[in-house]
Amino acid sequence: MTSPLPIRGVFSASFTAFDAGGAVDLARTAAHARDLIAAGCDGVALLGTTGEANSLSLGERKAVLEAVVDTGVDPARLVPGTGVCSAPETIELTRHAYDCGVRTVLLLPPFYHPSPSEDGLYAHYARVLDAVAAPGLRVMLYHIPQMSGVPITHGLIARLLAGHPGVVIGIKDSSGDLDHMRGLVAAFPALAVFAGADHLLGPLQRAGGAGCITATSNLIAPWLAELARAIAAGAAPDATRDLEERIAAARTLFQRWPQIAALKAAHAQRTGHPGWAAVRPPWLPIDPLDAEILRAAMAEVLPDSFDSQEKVSA
Numbered sequence: 519m520t521s522p523l524p525i526r527g528v529f530s531a532s533f534t535a536f537d538a539g540g541a542v543d544l545a546r547t548a549a550h551a552r553d554l555i556a557a558g559c560d561g562v563a564l565l566g567t568t569g570e571a572n573s574l575s576l577g578e579r580k581a582v583l584e585a586v587v588d589t590g591v592d593p594a595r596l597v598p599g600t601g602v603c604s605a606p607e608t609i610e611l612t613r614h615a616y617d618c619g620v621r622t623v624l625l626l627p628p629f630y631h632p633s634p635s636e637d638g639l640y641a642h643y644a645r646v647l648d649a650v651a652a653p654g655l656r657v658m659l660y661h662i663p664q665m666s667g668v669p670i671t672h673g674l675i676a677r678l679l680a681g682h683p684g685v686v687i688g689i690k691d692s693s694g695d696l697d698h699m700r701g702l703v704a705a706f707p708a709l710a711v712f713a714g715a716d717h718l719l720g721p722l723q724r725a726g727g728a729g730c731i732t733a734t735s736n737l738i739a740p741w742l743a744e745l746a747r748a749i750a751a752g753a754a755p756d757a758t759r760d761l762e763e764r765i766a767a768a769r770t771l772f773q774r775w776p777q778i779a780a781l782k783a784a785h786a787q788r789t790g791h792p793g794w795a796a797v798r799p800p801w802l803p804i805d806p807l808d809a810e811i812l813r814a815a816m817a818e819v820l821p822d823s824f825d826s827q828e829k830v831s832a
Contacts, residue, residue: 523710524656524687525622526728527560528719528742529597530735531568533782534582536796542578543793544585550736551586551596558743559735561595562586563624567665567692568733568778571599573798576607580614593619597658597731601625605642609649622656624690624731629666639668640677647682657685662692662714669693672705679706690714690731700725716742717766720758723749734769736781737788737820741765764819771812771819779804780812784820787813 532554535546551562564586565571565579574582583598600611600623608625615623628634628642647657659678661670670689678686691699692714699718702711703726710728713719719730719742735742741761748758755762772780779797783804786794795803804812 522708523728524708525658525710528558528729528735528739528746529561529563529712529731530554530559530739531563531566531714531731531733533736533785533794534565534569534571534574534798535794536798537793538796540796540798542574542582544581546791546793547582548585548589548591552589552591554736554739555591555595557739559739560729560743560746561597562591563597563599563690563731565599566624566660566731567662568736568781569599570778570798570801572602573801576611579611583615583618583620587618587620594621596620597622597624599624599626599660601627601660603628603630605645605649608646612646612650612655613652616650616652616655621654622658622687624658624660626660626662627666627668627670629668631668634668636671636674636677639674640681643674643678644681647678647685655685656687657682658688658690658710658712659686660690660692662690664693672702675702675706675709679709688712688728694718696721699727703727716769717762719745719765720749720755720762724755733777733781734765734772737784738765738768741768767819771815775804775808775812776801780808783809783812784816787816 532551535543537543554562587593598615600615601608612623627639659670663669688710690712694715696718699711699722712728713722713730716732716734729746745758745761779801783795786792
């Protein structure tokens with residue numbers, strides 16, 4: 519399936535690494551982003567939910583992006599999260615990303631505020647976009663209402679598309695609601711709609727969606743890339759059923775525990791670098807017993823997990 523969508527493919531919502539003292543490990547974070555591209559991802563969505571961005575300072579967020587670009591990742595393949603509650607800080611982070619060579623950013627709505635109106639949300643986004651106003655800047659909206667408490671409605675999308683044509687080009691839908699994603703595709707055919715859940719890549723892409731931006735891709739990027747390529751080439755659902763079932767099983771496995779902690783524990787096991795299991799509070803690592811249960815389960819669900827990607831970023 520082909521379309522004039524401005525962006526498409528498999529993007530990893532990548533990890534942020536921490537050292538033994540809890541500081542961001544820039545070298546490991548950057549190497550991991552590079553490895554994800556090598557593993558088949560079309561791009562890397564840094565500094566999102568999986569990247570624990572809301573537990574990082576503005577300075578740390580800037581340093582992560584700079585480190586990834588400095589390690590040789592093409593900024594055109596990066597989609598960093600630059601949206602925070604404060605419009606001035608969102609503007610600052612977005613300008614910084616643009617100055618690093620990035621042209622596509624992912625913007626959360628201003629969360630925490632109880633039930634903001636559509637007019638208020640539009641005013642926030644318009645303030646950011648008008649203030650940055652950089653040539654070639656492209657914005658993807660981030661719909662994750664179960665976490666942000668702020669849905670990105672059809673009405674808001676329509677106003678942003680009309681008010682900022684060519685700037686708002688996509689949306690990451692992490693609601694988990696496939697019907698909602700399909701509704702976005704139908705209502706806004708020029709908008710690149712990305713699934714935030716691995717198992718929805720197939721059905722969404724077949725409905726005209728752009729691809730996925732997911733956490734489990736940190737471990738199964740080659741599978742997702744293979745599926746996206748197969749569907750783009752016209753593969754029928756029967757031809758990809760086994761692959762899609764493996765992808766769904768992997769996602770289900772990591773949801774048995776707090777997902778980010780479980781994924782990072784699995785990556786620590788796979789790379790042989792225990793430091794990858796570190797998360798920043800309020801998250802905590804999964805306990806050692808659960809880590810052993812996870813290791814045993816990975817042998818069944820991801821049997822090639824310890825061989826599929828080299829230990830480059832260990």
